[in-house]
Amino acid sequence: xxxxxxxxxxxxxxxxxxxxxxxxxxxxxxxxxxxxxxxxxxxxxxxxxxxxxxxxxxxxxxxxxxxxxxxxxxxxxxxxxxxxxxxxxxxxxxxxxxxxxxxxxxxxxxxxxxxxxxxxxxx
Numbered sequence: 001x002x003x004x005x006x007x008x009x010x011x012x013x014x015x016x017x018x019x020x021x022x023x024x025x026x027x028x029x030x031x032x033x034x035x036x037x038x039x040x041x042x043x044x045x046x047x048x049x050x051x052x053x054x055x056x057x058x059x060x061x062x063x064x065x066x067x068x069x070x071x072x073x074x075x076x077x078x079x080x081x082x083x084x085x086x087x088x089x090x091x092x093x094x095x096x097x098x099x100x101x102x103x104x105x106x107x108x109x110x111x112x113x114x115x116x117x118x119x120x121x122x123x
Contacts, residue, residue, distance in 0.1 A: 025113035026057045026105035029084045033101070033121050040092040042119070044073070046105055047084040055109040056080075062092055063102045070094055070101065094121065 029045040048057035056078035062070045071092040079085045094101065103117040 025110060025115060026060075026107050027084075027113075028060075028103055028105050028115060028117040031103050031117055031119045033119055035122070036090075038093075039090070040094050040121075041088055041090040042071070042092055042101075042103075043086055043088040044103055044105070044117075045084050045086040048079075048105075048107055050078040050080045050083070052078050052080060053108075056107060058106060058108045060087075060103060060105040062089070062094075063104060064095075064098060065100060065102055067102075099123070 025048075027047040029047050031042065031044045034041045034043075042062050044060050046057050046060065050056035056075070058075050059072055060075075061072040064070065071089050073087055073089040075087060099121060101119050101121065103119055104112055105115075106112045
């Protein structure tokens with residue numbers, strides 16, 4: 001007979017392995033856009049349970065609604081003790097006809113999060 005503690009441990013691990021809330025995805029808390037001389041500065045605030053060099057939020061992208069990448073910010077180190085955190089990217093060229101861009105974020109273990117963030121451009 002299998003001890004109840006092993007059964008309970010198995011059930012809890014199974015739930016944690018498939019539960020989206022525990023997947024470790026990057027959360028996009030917010031974003032802002034500022035135009036300066038025809039180019040844009042995009043600032044993005046992320047939250048992620050960075051644990052160190054093996055698992056941390058490592059990139060975010062600015063995309064058109066169709067998925068064309070306009071720019072990306074590579075995050076060069078973990079932010080274990082700085083959550084949430086904001087980083088900016090300047091000099092982004094955004095077509096004049098776009099009213100919104102899409103922000104996507106990635107972590108080093110799970111890849112891109114399914115969550116995206118719609119950012120309206122203040123024109």
